Amino acid sequence: MAESDQESKTEEPTEKKVRDALDEGKIPVSREASIFASMAALMVIQMFLISNGVQQLTPTLKNLLDDPDGFPLNNGADAQNILTVVGLEAFRFLIPLVVVLVAFGLAASLLQNAPSLVLQRIMPDPSRISPVSGWKRLFGTQGWVEFGKSLFKLASVTVVVAFVLRSSEAKAFEAMYTDPVALPEMILNIAMRIVSAICIATIVLVAIDLAWARFHWRRELRMTKQEIKDEHKQAEGDPMVKARLRSLARDRSRQRMIASASRATLVIANPTHFAIALRYKREENAAPVVVAKGMDVIALKIREVAEKNRIPVIENKALARALYEAVQVDQVIPAEFFRPVAELIYFLQSKQAPRPENVQ
Structure with missing residues (x-):
């Protein structure tokens, strides 16, 4: 049985295996x-x-x-x-x-x-x-x-x-x-x-x-292929667990991003495939900042948050798609988008500005 186990150990020991052996005094x-x-x-x-x-x-x-x-x-x-x-x-x-x-x-x-001092070597061993x-x-x-x-x-x-x-x-x-x-x-x-x-x-x-x-x-110190796989999992983590953790992290990030859409000044949509939430306050930033973006389901969630908070949603397919591909969340929009976005913001501000009363 021992000989068959030794024959199955066809792989060279990893650095961790060698380091553990040296730490144990072997x-x-x-x-x-x-x-x-x-x-x-x-x-x-x-x-x-x-x-x-x-x-x-x-x-x-x-x-x-x-x-x-x-x-x-x-x-x-x-x-x-x-x-x-x-x-x-x-x-x-x-x-x-x-x-x-x-x-x-x-x-x-x-x-x-x-x-090296290895106390394990002086411990009783049956x-x-x-x-x-x-x-x-x-x-x-x-x-x-x-x-x-x-x-x-x-x-x-x-x-x-x-x-x-x-x-x-x-x-x-x-x-x-x-x-x-x-x-x-x-x-x-x-x-x-x-x-x-x-x-x-x-x-x-x-x-x-x-x-x-x-x-x-x-x-x-040679190892079997299964031992190398187990050691890799132990060192790097189980791939399934890591994938699950990454998925949870993405979900939490999406939730925070969608919640940030409530702070937007306007949302540019395409009309359901893409949605870009922009925030522009002159005292905060010199140019609009992307506070949320998404496609398909996330785009619908962003639009839903915008509608609940009475944030204007403007449908512009070309601009929404271009912004989605060019800008990341929490970043200022590139200079080439200043003019079209500024025109939308000016349109919204002029639309929301109170009209002077007629004097009779």
Whole structure:
């Protein structure tokens, strides 16, 4: 069932899927890179720190072993003093080694992924102690890959160590007849050769493991087409819901626009297909403003509002259609319509102006 689910995931992960995985602490990590960093740190320690550290530690141990009477040991305080001296010298010897190991380990992690604090990774997870999940990890694809890497490392280390020891066979026989003081340096040189050879042999494995970690991580994040659709709906919203919201917004906008028709000065109609409600007050605007416009049903609603509020409705098919296509609501009419609209407004104002009474 799991294999069929994985086969159905044919689409590359989206940016949101990758971002969620990183936020949850699911990042590609190469274990071989950390092991290689430890071996490289050990090589640096052997080359630069071991000799100086041993030279600093040797006088203290030599004095302790050569002249034990010089260190009184009569009570617990004397024993504590001896342990303090030896402990401080050992601390001075070990602290650079620990710093180098920690620095190389942190570099191996930081160079693979940016640091991040993910509390979810330290929360208890039953799948980590589940025998079924453990069985799947051991005998799944990742388990076989780890088994192959282990075999490669075992074979590489065996060949490298055998080659180095065989090449140092003559020196080992010579050590039987040399000064014992030179033995530590010879052993250190052989150890350095072994560690260096192991590092060189594992570089290829580290490169392959880094590439595999990235590939396996992307493969595990693959999505089905349905998951991509669901994510798109979740991010953008359900198309049906969005269409419904847009429809409601349009309805509310139309209602407000139709209500604004009651403030119009005149309505230009065509006669039922188009209706443009204009408002002109000299103290408000220098030119007429469109307060409402519509066609068909909305045009009839605008005319109905105009009739209720005793607003003049003038039928001019060409002008109504031209205004409908050229002007938006709450905008001043273009300059090319100034003259025909001004003539209509002048006609209405002259018609509504009171006539002087005849004087007898």
